[in-house]
Amino acid sequence: MESQRCGVCMLGAQLSLIRCCIGTRTTVAEANSHLLAVTGARSVPRWNDRLARTEAQVHDVLLAAAARALTAR
Incomplete structure (x- = not known):
């Protein structure tokens, strides 16, 4: 989700x-674990830099996390 400050809010998107009803708290928690593994951050808000990440950066991380999730199955 894009914020009013032109940042991307990953928690808002979740x-x-x-x-x-596209996802559940369980799927969001699983997604968070993949995001944290890909970014190396301790938390999604910490990685998200108070909405300073660009849309392209978020998309790259989401694609990497999705690939990780697919291989984990």
Whole structure:
């Protein structure tokens, strides 16, 4: 989700997935573990730099996390 400050809010995007019944808290938790493994961060908000990441950076990380999730199956 893009914020008013033109940053990308990953936590807001996760909440939207839950609210739209596309994902559950379990799938979000699993996604977070893959995101943290890919970024090396301790938390998603810490990696997200207070909405300073660009959309391209977030997409790259999401693609890497998705690839990691697929190989983990």
